[in-house]
Amino acid sequence: MTELPGAPPPEPGRRVWLVPTPVGNLGDITLRAVDVLRSADAVACEDTRRSGALLSHLGIRRPLVRLDAHTMDRAAAVLEQYPRLAYVSDAGTPGISDPGAELVAAALEADIPVEVLPGATAFVPALVLSGLPGGRFTFEGFVPRTGRERRERLEAVAARAETSVLYESPHRLGATLRDLAAACGPERPASVTRELSKKFEETARGSLEELATHFGGDVKGEIVIVVAGRPAAAEPVGPEAHRAEAFALAAAGHAARDIRDLLMARGLRKNDAYALALQATGAAPPGHGSS
Missing domain, CATH: 3.30.950.10 (Tetrapyrrole methylase, C-terminal domain)
Known part of the structure; x- marks a missing residue:
């Protein structure tokens, strides 16, 4: 393993590591990430071919287990089979617009320590x-x-x-x-x-x-x-300006829904925008039509 001052080897015992991987340049992998991948019993990943190519580039041979958005229901079984599990997504930090949060929840539910390594993200x-x-x-x-x-x-x-x-x-x-x-x-x-x-x-x-x-x-x-x-x-304007805009939009033929959306884009809260849009168009709220 790579030895650096202040960077001890991974802790013994059951553990889950979320390991960031490069978003492009493979040289962006950290030394600590390499150490963790080498020490894990297995590497869970989104795509075994893509992660396999990364491990091959790093000279690491470890079992690969597919654990993506479609197979995350296997997380508990994978944690049981591999006490020391590293998880990588296709690129970047797992859990950031990638799978990973479900694995963390399963590990915490099983009282397994979780570590998230700092590293690449886009x-x-x-x-x-x-x-x-x-x-x-x-x-x-x-x-x-x-x-x-x-x-x-x-x-x-x-x-x-x-x-x-x-x-x-x-x-x-x-x-x-x-x-x-x-x-x-x-x-x-x-x-x-x-x-x-x-x-x-x-x-x-x-x-x-x-x-x-x-x-x-x-x-x-x-x-x-x-x-x-x-x-x-473009700071939000006062209620009179919102009201004037709503009535001007209604006079131009805009529907209440469109007026609501435009007022929300100006910073008005949804409920207030909706009420003003209904008032401007003379429309009744859903469920309040004539009997």
Whole structure:
């Protein structure tokens, strides 16, 4: 094993380790992670082929056990079979937009000590590379692909004062940037980082509208989107301004639901936005129609 001052070998006894793995460059694996992988009875992982290639690169031979989002119900049995278990996701830190939380819960339920090693994750370098404020930020992970929950999550990004960080797949990047531009306004500053630590790493910075145009074609790699918080000039306005906007939208033919969503994007609470939208359109709440 690698020996470093202040880095003792893994503790004896039953244990579960969550081990971050490189998001791109294999040189980003830590020495402690190598020690833990060597000392484990087995390595549980999302993809045995991908993790097997990493272990082969490191010169480590350990049993591999598939434990992904579809097979996590086997966690208790795997913990019983392998008292000293290391868990890795395909890239980055397990439990951050990857499986892992369920394994931690199963280990704690069985009174098995759990250690989470520091190491690679994609959103921290992408946030720093963005050049946007990082003192306070919200990590959104992957937003839903469609529907009401997606719309509400993007509206929350629009209304938030601090920086937001999102993950996205390459084939949905363009659509998400366009939806963010619609929710936040086309001029909201943002960045897109892809292929972190790899040969073709790229960070593009600009407005959401500019980034949507830049990434309008085919894109490859894992994606991190960083969106600036709501500018100070867009602080929530008073109730009279909200009321005037709601009635103006209603006069323009907008439905109550659309008015509610637009008011929420301005920072109004959902219940207040809904009540004002109903008032502006003269619509009755569900279940309150005439008998």
